[in-house]
Amino acid sequence: xxxxxxxxxxxxxxxxxxxxxxxxxxxxxxxxxxxxxxxxxxxxxxxxxxxxxxxxxxxxxxxxxxxxxxxxxxxxxxxxxxxxxxxxxxxxxxxxxxxxxxxxxxxxxxxxxxxxxxxxxxxxxxxxxxxxxxxxxxxxxxxxxxxxxxxxxxxxxxxxxxxxxxxxxxxxxxxxxxxxxxxxxxxxxxxxxxxxxxxxxxxxxxxxxxxxxxxxxxxxxxxxxxxxxxxxxxxxxxxxxx
Numbered sequence: 001x002x003x004x005x006x007x008x009x010x011x012x013x014x015x016x017x018x019x020x021x022x023x024x025x026x027x028x029x030x031x032x033x034x035x036x037x038x039x040x041x042x043x044x045x046x047x048x049x050x051x052x053x054x055x056x057x058x059x060x061x062x063x064x065x066x067x068x069x070x071x072x073x074x075x076x077x078x079x080x081x082x083x084x085x086x087x088x089x090x091x092x093x094x095x096x097x098x099x100x101x102x103x104x105x106x107x108x109x110x111x112x113x114x115x116x117x118x119x120x121x122x123x124x125x126x127x128x129x130x131x132x133x134x135x136x137x138x139x140x141x142x143x144x145x146x147x148x149x150x151x152x153x154x155x156x157x158x159x160x161x162x163x164x165x166x167x168x169x170x171x172x173x174x175x176x177x178x179x180x181x182x183x184x185x186x187x188x189x190x191x192x193x194x195x196x197x198x199x200x201x202x203x204x205x206x207x208x209x210x211x212x213x214x215x216x217x218x219x220x221x222x223x224x225x226x227x228x229x230x231x232x233x234x235x236x237x238x239x240x241x242x
Contacts (some may be wrong), residue, residue, distance in 0.1 A: 001169065001226060002103065002169065002171055002222060002225050002226070003103060003104060003165055003169040003170070004103055004104040004105070004106065004138075004163050004165050004169060004170045004171070005094075005098050005103055005104075005105055005106070005170070005171050005172075005173065006105075006106040006107070006108050006156065006159055006160075006163075006170055006171070006172045006173070006183075006188070007105070007106070007107055007108070007172075007173050008107075008108060008109060008172070008173060008174045008175060008176075008179050009107055009108075009109035009111060009116055009119055009120070010044075010109065010111065010119070010175075011044065011088075011175035011176070011193070011195050011197060011198070012088065012173050012174065012175050012193055012213075013087065013088065013091060013107070013119065013120065013123055014085050014086060014087050014088060014091075014119050014122070014123045015086045015087075015088060015195070015196075015197075016080075016084075016085065016119055017040070017044060017175075017195065017196075017197035017198075018084075018196075018197065019076065019079050019080065019084050019085075020040070020043070020044075020076065021035070021037060021040045021197070022075075022079055023072055023073075023075040023076035023079055024040065024043070024051070024055070024072060024075075026075045027068060027071050027072040027075050028055065028059075028068075031059065031061065033055070033059050035055070037197065040197065041197065041198055041199060041202070042054070044175065044176040044178070044197065044198060045110065045150050045151070045174075045175075045176030045177065045178030045179045045182075046110065046149070046150070046178055047110050047111075047143055047149050048069050048072055048073060048111075049065065049066075049069050050149075051072075052065050052068045052069050052072065053065055056068075073112075073115070076115065077114075077115070077118070080115075080118050080119070080122065085118075085119055085122030085123055085126065086123075086126065087123040087126050087127055088193075088195075088212075088213055089212055089213065089214060090212050090213030090214035090215075090216070090217070091123065091127065091213055092127045092129075093213070093214065093217055094213050094214075094216050094217060095129075095136075097216075097217055104138040104139075104163045104165065105136070105137050105138055106137055106138055106139040106140070106141065106159050106162070106163055107120070107137055107139070107140040107141060107142075107159075108141045108155050108156055108159045108172070108183075109141070109142050109143070109155075110142075110143050110149045110150050110155065110179075111142060111143055112142060112143050112144060113140075113142040113143075113144045116140065116142045117133065120133040120137075120140070121133060124136075138162075138163055139159055139162040139163055141155055141156075141158055141159040141162065143155075145158050146158055150176075150178045150179050150181070150182035151177075151178045151179075151181040151182045151185070152182060152185070153182050153183070153185035153186035153187075155182060156172065156182055156183045156185075156186035156188060157186045160186060160187075160188070166187075167186055167187025167188050168187065168188075168189070170188045170189070171188065171189050171190070171191060171225065172188045172189070172190045172191070173190075173191050173193055173213070173216075174190055174191070174192060174193065174206070175192065175193045175194075175195050175197075175198050175203075176198060176202060177202040177203065177205065180192055180203065180205050180206050181205065184205065189207045189225060190205075190206045190207050190208075191206060191207065191208045191209070191210055191216070192204075192205075192206030192208070192209045192210070193209075193210055193212075193213065194209065194210065194211050207224070208224065
């Protein structure tokens with residue numbers, strides 16, 4: 001039975017991937033790098049440090065990784081301050097639906113807490129939600145909470161523990177292959193969300209793929225969740241570790 005929904009942040013709660021892309025482009029503009037939207041798809045879901053390491057390797061740069069992590073984060077924060085945060089269509093509806101049905105709601109992001117707070121507060125402001133994000137969500141897990149990040153399961157395992165749930169009781173909404181692998185390794189069922197900044201083929205390992213958060217509110221959408229659980233039980237599979 002579904003008891004909790006855990007949301008990834010960037011690309012799921014809000015359309016921030018375009019902001020991340022601009023931040024990377026501005027950070028490396030003196031090198032004239034070709035950091036395109038297509039290239040950026042390969043960065044989604046990983047930490048900024050992982051991204052900088054990849055860019056350094058791919059473009060053969062002689063740079064200090066930690067220095068450029070700080071530069072990129074400063075560029076990102078500067079862009080966020082320009083009120084560029086747009087909550088995804090249907091977010092307010094699915095949040096209200098979850099609250100109405102007494103589901104626990106959580107956030108699980110590879111971003112630092114400072115950035116997570118800014119994005120969540122900006123999204124809440126646009127949706128007219130006056131409640132504190134830490135009163136609204138039952139848990140908010142960020143890169144600061146675990147040593148290993150996505151695609152390792154640690155962030156989601158930590159979120160599940162904080163929600164006092166079993167993995168099979170949680171649905172995760174993700175927009176990257178990295179995030180989906182993380183959640184599924186933690187034992188959760190996962191919905192992959194198609195956005196302008198990913199491709200459907202990156203989401204194929206998800207249990208379901210949707211074009212919009214609004215799809216989660218369609219009649220009979222949730223039948224597959226409990227049906228899958230019953231199938232697992234009938235096969236004698238462990239439902240707390242799949």
